[in-house]
Amino acid sequence: MVGFSDSTLNLVLLILLGSGLMMVYSARVINALNWWTIQTVFVSLLLIAEGIHNDATEIIIFGILLLIAKAGIIPILLRRVLKTSRTVWVGEIFLKRAMSLVVAGGLTLLSYVITEPMLALHPSYRNGLAIAIALIFCGLLLMMTRKISMVQVLGVLLIDNGIFLAGFFLTQGMPLLVELGAAFDILVGVVIVGILSKQMLETYDSLNVDHMRSLKG
Amino acid sequence: MFIGVAVIAAVGMLFSAKDTYLRLLNSVALVLLTLSGGWTIRETLSHGSYAYGSGLLYWDALSALLLSVIIIIAVYVIIFSFGYMEEEVSEKKFPRSRLKWYYFWIWIFMATMLLVVSTPNLGIIWVGIEGTTLATTLLVGFYRSKKAIEAAWKYVILCVVGISFALLGTMLLFASAAPLLGQTLDALDWRMLPEVAGQLDSTFLRLGVLFAIVGYGAKVGFAPMHAWLPDAHSQAPSPVSALLSAVLLNCALYAILRWYSLANLTSLGPDFVGTILISFGVLSLGLMVGFILLQNDIKRLLAYSSVEHMGILAIGFGLGTREAVWGASLHLLLHGLTKANLFVIIGRLVQKTGTREISKIRGIFKIWPYTGLIMVLGLLGITGTPPFGTFRSEVFIFSGLFKTGHPLIGFLSIAFLTIIFAGFLYHFLQMLYGEPSEDVQQQPRESVGTLALAIPLLVVLCLGLFIPESLNEVLNQVVNVILGGV
Numbered sequence: 001m002v003g004f005s006d007s008t009l010n011l012v013l014l015i016l017l018g019s020g021l022m023m024v025y026s027a028r029v030i031n032a033l034n035w036w037t038i039q040t041v042f043v044s045l046l047l048i049a050e051g052i053h054n055d056a057t058e059i060i061i062f063g064i065l066l067l068i069a070k071a072g073i074i075p076i077l078l079r080r081v082l083k084t085s086r087t088v089w090v091g092e093i094f095l096k097r098a099m100s101l102v103v104a105g106g107l108t109l110l111s112y113v114i115t116e117p118m119l120a121l122h123p124s125y126r127n128g129l130a131i132a133i134a135l136i137f138c139g140l141l142l143m144m145t146r147k148i149s150m151v152q153v154l155g156v157l158l159i160d161n162g163i164f165l166a167g168f169f170l171t172q173g174m175p176l177l178v179e180l181g182a183a184f185d186i187l188v189g190v191v192i193v194g195i196l197s198k199q200m201l202e203t204y205d206s207l208n209v210d211h212m213r214s215l216k217g
Numbered sequence: 218m219f220i221g222v223a224v225i226a227a228v229g230m231l232f233s234a235k236d237t238y239l240r241l242l243n244s245v246a247l248v249l250l251t252l253s254g255g256w257t258i259r260e261t262l263s264h265g266s267y268a269y270g271s272g273l274l275y276w277d278a279l280s281a282l283l284l285s286v287i288i289i290i291a292v293y294v295i296i297f298s299f300g301y302m303e304e305e306v307s308e309k310k311f312p313r314s315r316l317k318w319y320y321f322w323i324w325i326f327m328a329t330m331l332l333v334v335s336t337p338n339l340g341i342i343w344v345g346i347e348g349t350t351l352a353t354t355l356l357v358g359f360y361r362s363k364k365a366i367e368a369a370w371k372y373v374i375l376c377v378v379g380i381s382f383a384l385l386g387t388m389l390l391f392a393s394a395a396p397l398l399g400q401t402l403d404a405l406d407w408r409m410l411p412e413v414a415g416q417l418d419s420t421f422l423r424l425g426v427l428f429a430i431v432g433y434g435a436k437v438g439f440a441p442m443h444a445w446l447p448d449a450h451s452q453a454p455s456p457v458s459a460l461l462s463a464v465l466l467n468c469a470l471y472a473i474l475r476w477y478s479l480a481n482l483t484s485l486g487p488d489f490v491g492t493i494l495i496s497f498g499v500l501s502l503g504l505m506v507g508f509i510l511l512q513n514d515i516k517r518l519l520a521y522s523s524v525e526h527m528g529i530l531a532i533g534f535g536l537g538t539r540e541a542v543w544g545a546s547l548h549l550l551l552h553g554l555t556k557a558n559l560f561v562i563i564g565r566l567v568q569k570t571g572t573r574e575i576s577k578i579r580g581i582f583k584i585w586p587y588t589g590l591i592m593v594l595g596l597l598g599i600t601g602t603p604p605f606g607t608f609r610s611e612v613f614i615f616s617g618l619f620k621t622g623h624p625l626i627g628f629l630s631i632a633f634l635t636i637i638f639a640g641f642l643y644h645f646l647q648m649l650y651g652e653p654s655e656d657v658q659q660q661p662r663e664s665v666g667t668l669a670l671a672i673p674l675l676v677v678l679c680l681g682l683f684i685p686e687s688l689n690e691v692l693n694q695v696v697n698v699i700l701g702g703v
Contacts, residue, residue: 117420118420118421118424136385140378143374143378149370152374153374156374156377156378156381159378159381160381163381163384163385163388166385166388167384167385167388167391170388170389170391170392170421171388171391171392171395171400172400173400174340174387174388174391174405175340175391175400175401175402175404175405177338177340177341177402178338178340178341178343178344178387178402178405181340181341181343181344182343182344182347182384184344185344185347185348185351188348188351189347189351189373189377192351192354192355192373193373195355196354196355196358196366196369196370196373199358199361199366200366200370202361203361203362203363203366204363204366209370211363212363212366212367212370212371213367214363214364214367215364215367215368215371215447215448215451215452
């Protein structure tokens, strides 16, 4: 399976979970983006390590592509949007940062509880699967409790990392064609969200989704 | 083949925004699409299935039905687009240079939908469905008004998150199938999966199926995940609304149907997904009653009616009896035709009157009698009034509820439909009669040629009077595919 010892794997998982929690705790959008980038680098490295361990060239190539696309292109695009919009604050609603962190911690515990029945198949992946689910929860939390559109996008991207990780531990990689398609979709998605944010800036002059409440009933 | 046609057409659209160029290129692309698609459909139906490119693309009767719906409605809507979008340009709703992007995204949208119905792989279906969301986001926000951008934002965020869960579901399915079929595309192939369906791990499968149905369900617009739908449908340009409502929702439903027919063969049993679908269906019907009765925005009215019809389809497919599934398959086609026609005719009306508010549109019969006539046909068609085909399909679906011992749900659903009929009648009659406002009275009158727009509705009418044997045979094949040859 993964080409390194249990303790290294646990360290990587700790970094993944930690960066997810730090995204929830970030007060500035740019910090959350940086934490997400770090997380994505480690997710890609995990994939590359597995590829090297199994001598699977296509997985290594896919891992490198993922590293370039997700840890390279996406952060650059989002950074540019942030710069033009001069957005700094993440826009906390309902929950302040510290409180969000507490909730996120609770969600992490919850994800350990709900992955319990799935462990029969792969007991050794207990931490991996639980942390993947925890990241999905953190992403949802981020989307619900922040009002800046870019943070919601980061929430979606965090969910995406979580799902990718869940897939990695559940299946040791989906078929390459599907993985490629999914990664391509995410990349195109971020480009489109970037265009949409530009239009949002032109019409609303901010990325705050609070302005967008006119469509009802 | 036709996926290639759509992609090439999309790129071709970017070269020029001249009216004649776009008309010519679109027409050529539509002809090629119809020819290659029609050929594929014919091959599929005569042999039962048809594979291309060493099985990477594969069609059976169900895919062929969806493929026909996509092609028929695309031809109708894109031809209508020419005049409609020209008019929008001349009214300065957006600059002419943006027109090429409109057609570009329309054709990318077509390509992704064609991919969804052409692949035998649940993973690739996911990639395609996610692609449809991305391709339509900028179409929904095409007018770049505040409301349009709000609608596009809600649409992309809600649908992408919804669809992410479907990906998680797909992964869980893969995790339970990979030990049996190997770590390849085979393990997500709905041609291979039925053979091992009985041995799939039930914990993973149950969770996976749930995630997939709920995730794709958000995209179909089942209540209570329908929040994005009325916004997107009402803010998009009317031809796009027609495509979203009549084709895209069906494509997402198609993904659910593939999961449904697979889940029926597994240890979960046929009732597991069926019950979920019926619950979503009844909820969608019930919740829409209020929205439809109190609606003042004509395009939102049609959007809510789409949610309602997706609910009817979910009930029909969820019941899983031959008659109900037959009725639902027919209803899928008829709803597509009716709703595309309604969005087209209402879109034209909104363009001419300059308002979407029902209370401001009055006296259509006095100024535009032909439009009025088509609206009456549309009203009767969408509410399932005899002798329209939708009546036939709805009778098949709802009689299934009583036959399988759900009299209470059956009674409730029919009560909901009756109230919705009353609501539609009330809104439409108000618009058709009365005194038109003054600036509307100065608008030019229309010619008999308008009636050509009613072709889909006339087909729906004919299918209510009789069902040709060939169509019946095709629908029976579709039922066999969905019910797994039971």
